[in-house]
Amino acid sequence: MSAAQPFFVTTPIYYVNDQPHLGHAYPTVAADVLARFMRLDGRRVRFLTGTDEHGQKVARSAEALGVTPQQFADQVSAAFREMDRLLDISNDDYIRTTEERHLRGVQALWRELERRGEIYLGRFTGWYCVRDEAFYDESELIAGPNGAKLGPTGAEVEWLEEENYFFRLSAWQERLLAWYEANPEAVAPRSRRNEVISFVRSGLKDLSVSRTSFSWGVPVPEHPGHVVYVWLDALINYITALGYPDQRGDYSTFWPADVHVVGKDIIRFHAVYWPAFLMAAGLEPPRRIFAHGWWTIEGQKMSKSLGNGIPPEALVGRYGVDPARYFLLRELPFGNDGDFSHRAVVGRINSDLANGIGNLAQRVLVLIQRNCDGVVPAPDVLSAADEALLAAARGLQPQLREHIAEQAFHLALEAIWRVIAEADRHINDEAPWELRTSDPARMRTVLYALAETLRHLAILLQPFMPGSAARLLDQLAVPPAARQFADLATPLAPGRRLPPPAGIFPRYVETDTAAS
């Protein structure tokens, strides 16, 4: 028996300066599906999420509320945990950058970089914008009223001179390019990879990695007054959660990460800085970074000022956790931008879930209930059509494995739905309600093939809609211990009594005329 192959997947750690909304739910759900899929596939999984809690913005937000930064972070971090609970997220760990294990790891990595000569003390001068937390080049500035200088976003900038530590990013340009070249799958989707490569090709400057203007951060070891730049701090979470600087144990098992799921806005940090930091410290870069796209809400850009971000409670409260999860992954290819509209969600719920898998399950289960005394029937000889249906069902798992390996969730779901349609067709063709009197043995055979197909579908749907899939498996009387992908090979045992069928995916019926 060989040891289960490890699989490490992460979400971004979410910055506590914002409350959780759809934009956070999305990558978290995607990572959860990867984690659940791999567990069901027999892999040893570590699924990490968490919160990023340092930086000037957090300090200021806390101050505005009259609480300490830690209290503020505690509060918001709790809201993110609540989001995970609502969305049925199966993370194995939850890291916060204010935790002791993280501080220790960040400082250890810092020392290592310093020891290797990858960090040096320099002076940073430039136009800084507090609101944007960004430095701007002179050429980017625009003139404001009263001779004020404004950044490209229209917020005021100030001239800043700061003694900073710098990371020798410029020295890593060629090695990064070589890494992208040698690992074509490391940055996905393809268009992001192109962007990243062209960014690196255009030339890398050394990166300022410490701050002295505020103190809410990880103290730079041996250099009082400096705190570690938030991104360096934040990125390291992926290894401090594995016990770094201890490179035995979890670190040796799970690093390098199999997939970092990130938003397209933070691809550069993950695909350029992060691998450079790691390589500079003598550590391995991650295997893959996948950048997802942005959702608009009813055609409008999601933004704090518009206040149109959908909080997890609203998402789950309105549609239910599994339909919401399904929609997010089915509606568009992971990596693309898309629109989250009520109309589109209802369309998916009704045509795919209620009319699709929900109705199929109901027809099969009711037929068995009424015509087989509620017991899984024993099949006679399977017809060619029965075999064809079962072959399609059995063929799903390898297909899904390929799609999931590429984070092509929508293709995985599409493949499942093709089998659902095939099963529906099979029922229509065989008309078990007629066979009941004309050929009961044939009827039992058909219903058995359908039940067995349904079992495959339910097992394979578990990563996407864990609660609903479990209810379906319950109705098929599949014991909880027999729901792994490995169990697909063991056909449903005839003779097992089934509970009375109960609908799993109700139609979404508009309750009010004015859908808000």
Next chain:
RNA sequence: GGGCCCGUAGUUCAGCUGGUUAGAACGCGCCGCUCAUAACGGCGUUGUCGCAGGUUCGAGUCCUGCCGGGCCUACCA
């Protein structure tokens, strides 16, 4: 300025290394069925494949230019 991506049926989109009459889903129309969540199945429906050139025996598919949209270009999911 430099770079990346996109523009295909009413809608959302597939169409990888160029090759028979351009596809899917949803929607819509007709028919069938009645086990089922007024669900399911069958058939059908609409396209100057952004525009103009070019390469080729042959181009949504490659090249050039143009038009339109989005994104990246050093720190907001």
